[in-house]
Amino acid sequence: MIFGVSLYFLINLKLAFLYLCAKAQLMVKGNFVEQLRWRGMLHDVTPGTEEQLSKEVTAGYIGFDPTADSLHIGHLVQIMTLVHFQRCGHKPVALVGGATGMVGDPSGKSAERNLLSEEVLNHNVACVKEQLEKFLDFSGSTGAELVNNYDWFKEFRFLDFIRDVGKHITINYMMAKDSVQKRLESGLSFTEFTYQLVQGYDFYWLFENKHCKLQMGGSDQWGNILTGTELIRRKSEGNAFALTTKLITKADGSKFGKTEGGNVWLDPKKTSPYKFYQYWLNVSDEDAENFIKIFTLKTKDEIENLITKHVAAPHLRKLQQALAEDITVRVHSEEDFEQAVKASNILFGNATTEALQSLAEETLLAVFDGVPQVSISQTTFDDCGTVTDLLTSATNNVMFSSKGEARKMIQAGGVSINKVKVNDANAKAAFSLLQGKYLLVQRGKKNYYLIVIG
Numbered sequence: 001m002i003f004g005v006s007l008y009f010l011i012n013l014k015l016a017f018l019y020l021c022a023k024a025q026l027m028v029k030g031n032f033v034e035q036l037r038w039r040g041m042l043h044d045v046t047p048g049t050e051e052q053l054s055k056e057v058t059a060g061y062i063g064f065d066p067t068a069d070s071l072h073i074g075h076l077v078q079i080m081t082l083v084h085f086q087r088c089g090h091k092p093v094a095l096v097g098g099a100t101g102m103v104g105d106p107s108g109k110s111a112e113r114n115l116l117s118e119e120v121l122n123h124n125v126a127c128v129k130e131q132l133e134k135f136l137d138f139s140g141s142t143g144a145e146l147v148n149n150y151d152w153f154k155e156f157r158f159l160d161f162i163r164d165v166g167k168h169i170t171i172n173y174m175m176a177k178d179s180v181q182k183r184l185e186s187g188l189s190f191t192e193f194t195y196q197l198v199q200g201y202d203f204y205w206l207f208e209n210k211h212c213k214l215q216m217g218g219s220d221q222w223g224n225i226l227t228g229t230e231l232i233r234r235k236s237e238g239n240a241f242a243l244t245t246k247l248i249t250k251a252d253g254s255k256f257g258k259t260e261g262g263n264v265w266l267d268p269k270k271t272s273p274y275k276f277y278q279y280w281l282n283v284s285d286e287d288a289e290n291f292i293k294i295f296t297l298k299t300k301d302e303i304e305n306l307i308t309k310h311v312a313a314p315h316l317r318k319l320q321q322a323l324a325e326d327i328t329v330r331v332h333s334e335e336d337f338e339q340a341v342k343a344s345n346i347l348f349g350n351a352t353t354e355a356l357q358s359l360a361e362e363t364l365l366a367v368f369d370g371v372p373q374v375s376i377s378q379t380t381f382d383d384c385g386t387v388t389d390l391l392t393s394a395t396n397n398v399m400f401s402s403k404g405e406a407r408k409m410i411q412a413g414g415v416s417i418n419k420v421k422v423n424d425a426n427a428k429a430a431f432s433l434l435q436g437k438y439l440l441v442q443r444g445k446k447n448y449y450l451i452v453i454g
Contacts, residue, residue, distance in 0.1 A: 060214030098150030203228025272366035
């Protein structure tokens with residue numbers, strides 16, 4: 001009996017010790033909600049969420065719909081939310097919606113989107129998973145986990161769904177959601193209407209099978225997330241929590257993440273690292289002060305120090321440079337960042353032929369994307385007698401309408417080839433080709449042409 005009591009005491013002592021260790025770990029790692037609050041990211045949070053996060057390591061998830069084969073910078077807020085969640089000692093779960101992607105979320109949409117085939121969705125899911133793995137640590141007790149809701153929906157029969165899920169949520173409850181109300185006049189299909197039930201079941205499934213007690217998302221997801229907490233309360237009689245972040249807008253009122261060319265993608269094939277870097281480098285001072293809190297892992301002291309330096313010398317654009325470097329390195333790589341900086345210096349500063357030669361071909365083409373290109377054969381290039389011939393007859397007078405115009409511009413010091421000024425109109429057309437196939441011609445200060453040889 002004494003032995004039994006002693007064993008019972010030791011077991012409870014060990015459990016108490018482990019509990020205190022977990023509490024201490026969370027205290028050391030930091031307060032997740034407070035982290036989002038000072039970074040200006042927090043929008044809504046259900047009562048009891050902070051208490052839940054302070055008492056134990058908690059699994060929390062965010063869903064990503066695979067509507068394309070790449071995420072874009074509009075998804076970065078949610079990615080960074082998971083990153084901060086993990087850094088504060090909790091377990092992030094990234095749900096890639098192979099099933100919900102087949103339905104379509106009406107939240108924030110003015111019209112029903114086209115539904116994708118299973119084959120396309122599977123491809124997109126694989127691509128999105130690969131990108132998420134670059135941001136989150138998948139090792140250890142709080143290692144991130146990737147799940148696909150198609151795994152638990154693929155064999156869920158419709159009759160079972162409406163019996164086991166639909167009966168717990170009333171039509172009145174569903175109709176009250178903003179995402180539904182905003183679409184009633186323009187039209188809302190039954191498919192989109194039931195989306196909140198599908199997303200709600202995701203939360204319930206993760207709660208039951210992954211002990212996931214928190215769902216996070218953008219503020220437009222608040223209604224869908226609460227449907228999940230309600231379903232859990234009714235089916236499991238458990239406590240689940242919700243947290244949303246602010247939707248990011250730019251200071252000038254334009255949509256964040258959009259350019260004239262469309263989305264700014266995380267995939268380098270869709271948006272080159274150079275263009276990605278330039279997007280962040282060119283944000284306004286007001287946006288830079290906001291974005292550096294949201295999209296980097298810099299501490300409050302580091303950010304305040306950068307802001308102070310920026311205010312003292314705004315022309316140096318310290319905030320934009322720090323923001324662009326941090327996010328380009330994490331989304332792409334240190335090498336891609338260095339190439340982007342080098343390319344920027346070439347385009348906007350003084351550069352040499354050697355500097356141009358050092359650029360990777362894809363960076364060179366990204367920098368001069370949209371610049372007029374002229375293609376000539378290797379034979380035509382070899383047969384050019386002079387620089388003037390190259391700039392006129394060999395290229396069908398695209399750059400200069402006549403040899404007389406070319407000579408006059410050269411004599412005035414207004415022509416450079418591969419960033420080297422041409423001084424003699426009758427000089428032999430002998431130049432080292434960039435990447436073995438390109439010549440960069442600059443006419444005046446702003447007009448560039450790319451001659452492609454081969």
